[in-house]
Structures are given as C-alpha cells and as structure tokens.
Amino acid sequence: MKPPPFDYLAPSSLEEALDVLAEKGGEAKLLAGGQSLVPVLNFRLAQPALLVDLNRIAELDYIDVDEAGAVRIGAMTRQRALERDPRIAASAPLLAETMPLIAHPQIRNRGTIGGSLAHADPAGELPVAAVALDGEIVLRGRRGERTVAAADFFVGLMTTAMTEDEMLCELRLPATPKRTGWSFREIARRHGDYAHAGVAARMTLADDGTIARARLVYLSAGEVPLSATAATGVLDGGAPCEELFAEAASTARGEVDPSDDIHATAEFKKHLAEVLTRRALAAAWERARAAQR
Ligand SMILES: Cc1cc2nc3c(=O)[nH]c(=O)nc-3n(C[C@H](O)[C@H](O)[C@H](O)COP(=O)(O)OP(=O)(O)OC[C@H]3O[C@@H](n4cnc5c(N)ncnc54)[C@H](O)[C@@H]3O)c2cc1C
Numbered sequence: 001m002k003p004p005p006f007d008y009l010a011p012s013s014l015e016e017a018l019d020v021l022a023e024k025g026g027e028a029k030l031l032a033g034g035q036s037l038v039p040v041l042n043f044r045l046a047q048p049a050l051l052v053d054l055n056r057i058a059e060l061d062y063i064d065v066d067e068a069g070a071v072r073i074g075a076m077t078r079q080r081a082l083e084r085d086p087r088i089a090a091s092a093p094l095l096a097e098t099m100p101l102i103a104h105p106q107i108r109n110r111g112t113i114g115g116s117l118a119h120a121d122p123a124g125e126l127p128v129a130a131v132a133l134d135g136e137i138v139l140r141g142r143r144g145e146r147t148v149a150a151a152d153f154f155v156g157l158m159t160t161a162m163t164e165d166e167m168l169c170e171l172r173l174p175a176t177p178k179r180t181g182w183s184f185r186e187i188a189r190r191h192g193d194y195a196h197a198g199v200a201a202r203m204t205l206a207d208d209g210t211i212a213r214a215r216l217v218y219l220s221a222g223e224v225p226l227s228a229t230a231a232t233g234v235l236d237g238g239a240p241c242e243e244l245f246a247e248a249a250s251t252a253r254g255e256v257d258p259s260d261d262i263h264a265t266a267e268f269k270k271h272l273a274e275v276l277t278r279r280a281l282a283a284a285w286e287r288a289r290a291a292q293r
Helices: 014-027 037-042 080-085 088-090 094-099 107-110 113-119 125-132 229-235 242-255 267-293
Strands: 007-009 027-033 051-052 063-064 073-074 136-141 144-150 154-156 167-173 181-186 195-207 213-219
Touching: 007 242, 014 027, 014 136, 014 167, 051 125, 063 088, 080 094, 080 107, 080 113, 080 242, 094 113, 094 125, 094 181, 094 195, 107 154, 113 167, 125 181, 125 195, 181 267, 195 267, 213 229, 213 242, 213 267, 229 242, 242 267
Parallel strands: 007 051, 027 051
Antiparallel strands: 063 073, 073 167, 136 144, 136 167, 181 195, 195 213
C-alpha cells in the first residue's frame, strides 16, 4: 500500500523544527531514518497531515564522550555510526554489543538512535540497552528542555513520556563504573529478525568480588523494556557463581511477561529468557573479572 497524502517540511535547524512542532505538533510526524515510520505510513497505521524530515538537521548527529567516559549521542546519529565508533566500544561496550543485533546493516545505515527510542517498540534492542545503561533522554520543545530517565521514558506499548510538541534530542549515558561487565543475548529465528527473547545484563563487582549491583533488562517481555528487579535482588550482594545465576534466571522467568505469537508460545519465550539470563550473567561476570585485573 501507499501512504495517504501529506505535506512535507525539511527544516535545516533544530530551532526551526521545534517551531513547526509547537505550531503543528498534533498533526505532524517526525521522520528520522524512516525504517519504522515508512512501513507504518504505508500500512496507513498513521495518517499524519505533515511529515517533518529531520535529516537536514546536522546538529542532531553527534557522538561525544567526555574524559570520565560519559557519552552523549544526538538523536539523528545512525545506528551504524554507533556500531563502528571505537569510543562507543570503549566507553559503552554494552551499546556496541547491542548494535549488530538490530536488523541488517542496510537498515542500521538509515535507522537512528532517536527514531528507535521514540518508536518504543518493546521488541527493540535500543530501548532495552538505554534502560540497562541507566541512560537519560533529553527532550526539547518550545516550552523548554527536560531530561527523563530511560526507565521512565517508556510508559506503554509504543508509548513514551514525550508530548506532541517535544522532540527527542539526545541520549546520555553515565560513565561505566569500574569492575563492570556486560552482555546482550537474544534469540531470533534468523539473524536480523526481531528476537523472541533477549536480555541486557550488567554486573558491577565490589572490591571483595561480590556483586555490588546487577541489572537485567528484557525485550519482548511486556509492553516496555522490563527490568527484572526481583532477579537482580537475588544477585545484589551475592557471591557470583553458576548456582546464583541459575536462581536469578529462574526468578526472572517469573517476572517476564511475553505474549504468544505465530512463531512461539509465551511459555517457550519464558524458557528462552531463563536460558539467556544464565548465559548473559556468566558472560558479564567474566568481563567484570577481566576489568578487575
Ligand atoms: C526489516 C526491518 C527489521 C528491523 N529489525 C529491527 C530489530 O531487529 N530491532 C530493532 O530494534 N529495530 C528493528 N527495526 C527498526 C529499525 O531499528 C528502525 O531504524 C528504528 O525502529 C526506527 O528508527 P528510524 O530512525 O528509522 O525512525 P523512523 O522510522 O523515522 O521513526 C520512528 C518513530 O519515531 C519518531 N521519531 C523519530 N525521530 C524522532 C525524534 N528525534 N524525536 C521524536 N520522535 C522521533 C517518528 O515520528 C516515528 O514515530 C527493523 C526495521 C526493519 C525495516
């Protein structure tokens, strides 16, 4: 199918785009990489009167890493740019590990980080990584700028805390604490497909080798990226070992809430989540120990 008719604007500055949003917010849709929006338009799931193309706004395309290792990423940064940037690999390795799991290189060449976060698909990897990394999302509108924790940004199925007159401008990631390991594991039918189940794990070790803080965030496990707080409660303060990881994984199985679909039952996806959790925790522990040496 083809989309219904719409007006088209391509502002060349953020200020111009914010003016348009302030005036036409309710009738307008922002176009970033178009990898999710264009199919949505073609299926007529959305019928905006106006498309506001962000692709000429160069000031939204940047990766900045400060001396402490904190990262700022502009909304129009392509997924492929993140995948290839050695500063991301060094300062936010979980994000670097996430990128190749998203779709195919052709899609990542166009798809942006802002589009992925704003689209808020519970099957998407970037929302999960942003929550696991304690990210913050910077929103701007004519009424001002505000920063929302990624954990609070995703409020429902493909629904975010952003209002119609706001634009997602930046993702901020705090510096990775010392002695931190990470892993993003998922299972899809074919590489590049949306995954049946997936988990981002992070683990920071205390000086004595116990787990100071763990983080487990799941995709396709509910309407938003799911933080398994009962499972991380099992891990925090514990001595890392396979038995502890198995107990946490079994607890996480009870927390995830996937749906049946034509390819897999919810029960099978819960099983996958448990298996992936064990594997992700083992890998994160290995990396945390390597960072300790
Ligand atoms: C075949 C295929 C397979 C895919 N597989 C995966 C996958 O495995 N995992 C995955 O995570 N994704 C997958 N995707 C989606 C892909 O990652 C998209 O790039 C991403 O979801 C949207 O990014 P985009 O830049 O293309 O945004 P667009 O499609 O342009 O926009 C998406 C939505 O975000 C809004 N938006 C965009 N930018 C902003 C902004 N700065 N502020 C506010 N709102 C904004 C738009 O208005 C729209 O509602 C796949 C896509 C395709 C076509």
